Amino acid sequence: MGEQVKPEGGCLYVCSTPIGNLRDVSLRLLDVLREVDIILCEDTRQTRKLLSRYEIPGGDRLVSFHEHNEVVRAEWLAERLREGRRVALVSDAGTPLISDPGDSAVAAALEAGVPIVPVPGPSAxxxxxxxxxxxxxxxxxxxxxxxxxxxxxxxxxxxxxxxxxxxxxxxxxxxxxxxxxxxxxxxxxxxxxxxxxxxxxxxxxxxxxxxxxxxxxxxxxxxxxxxxxxxxxxxxxxxxHESEEARWAEAVREVERLMEEGYSHKEAVKRASEAHGVKRRELYNRTLGG
The missing domain is CATH 3.30.950.10 (Tetrapyrrole methylase, C-terminal domain)
Structure with missing residues (x-):
């Protein structure tokens, strides 16, 4: 099987990384991490451990990109991609976007009009x-x-x-x-x-x-x-399993029981709604005057 042709100009590689055992890497992932201009990391400290294990220089290529800053970084990333930079997106472990940051990076690549290249691998x-x-x-x-x-x-x-x-x-x-x-x-x-x-x-x-x-x-x-x-x-x-109406009926009975025990209507509704997974406001209205 032939190797994939590498994109010319800017591109975003979405890279899966090991979920625990650092030997769970692909040769392709290591090649990408060696060659890209920027590595977007959920936590630069975790990514440095992986790079160090395979003697890959990190330096100033590592840029933090996590749930608290990914939105504000997106325009910066789009500019770098338009300039022709090759960027790898990694999470601390596993596959980006799977309960990990990354959506904004992919959106930035789409905005910049550059290829998005998956580098598949581990997923918990x-x-x-x-x-x-x-x-x-x-x-x-x-x-x-x-x-x-x-x-x-x-x-x-x-x-x-x-x-x-x-x-x-x-x-x-x-x-x-x-x-x-x-x-x-x-x-x-x-x-x-x-x-x-x-x-x-x-x-x-x-x-x-x-x-x-x-x-x-x-x-x-x-x-x-x-x-x-x-x-x-x-x-x-x-x-x-309870039908929806049976669930509501039990929640209403729970409110009545709690109020008999001395809880206020508001507190009884709060407790019963949490216990039975029903909407608090609707339960409140259903039990008014009860």
Whole structure:
């Protein structure tokens, strides 16, 4: 197979980097990192580690480009690309734009009218899926879920009845909540909890969501997690989940119970809306005068 012809003039290379094991690089990635004029980094310190491992000079080619500055950097980047600079976009680990910064860089390249060249490689959620033992298609990648219970319910609502494999990322201090919420929203589905992928303590816990929740409670959470859920039973047991009206009815009953316990209407609505994933204002209106 022939090698790809290199673009002339400015171009943006979107580069996947190792997610843990620094040996997970392609020869092409190393060539690109050696040859480009600018390397946009989520964290220049992390990128320097990779460059140092392969004796690639960094110097002033490394430019920070992360979620807090990527928008203001975009016009600067577009100008550099118009000038004919070759630019590599990398994240700390894995593939840019997959729960990592990069959208503004791609938009800047489109604005500048230069080629956008993918340099594929590692991705945590694909690596987790490969070893999970769960069906790979159809697949829905959901990234990091919201942190509040009510926001999570709304976030997951379009996928509750979808017969597909669902994949999410989560931090160690929130993964226990995520597993519990998934059980409440989806039922006790087959799932895999993957962590430290490609690293020394790589592990894949397999079981149901409740089994994983119990194991996590017993052994503790360490490292960044990928959660893979087989939701193919969604169509078979629709009766196991609340209908929207049943969800609302339970939320209304919860407000009534809390008010009987002495909570104000406002506080009861707040607690019940978060517990049942319903809109607070609508629940407030439904329970006025109750």
């Amino acid at each position: 959620f694909l690596a987790a899926l490969m070893a999970s033992g769960l069906p790979a298609t159809p697949l829905v990648y959901l990234g990091f879920p919201p942190r509040s219970r009510s926001d999570f319910a709304r976030f997951l609502a379009p996928y509750r009845r979808l017969p597909a494999t669902l994949v999410m990322y989560e931090a160690p201090h929130r993964v226990a909540n995520l597993l519990h919420w998934l059980v409440e929203e989806l039922g006790d589905r087959p799932a895999v909890l993957a962590k430290e992928i490609t690293k020394l303590h790589e592990s894949f816990w397999r079981g149901t969501l409740q089994e994983l929740e119990r194991r996590l409670a017993a052994e503790g959470a360490r490292g960044e997690y990928v959660v893979v859920i087989d939701n193919r039973g969604a169509q078979d047991d629709a009766g196991a």
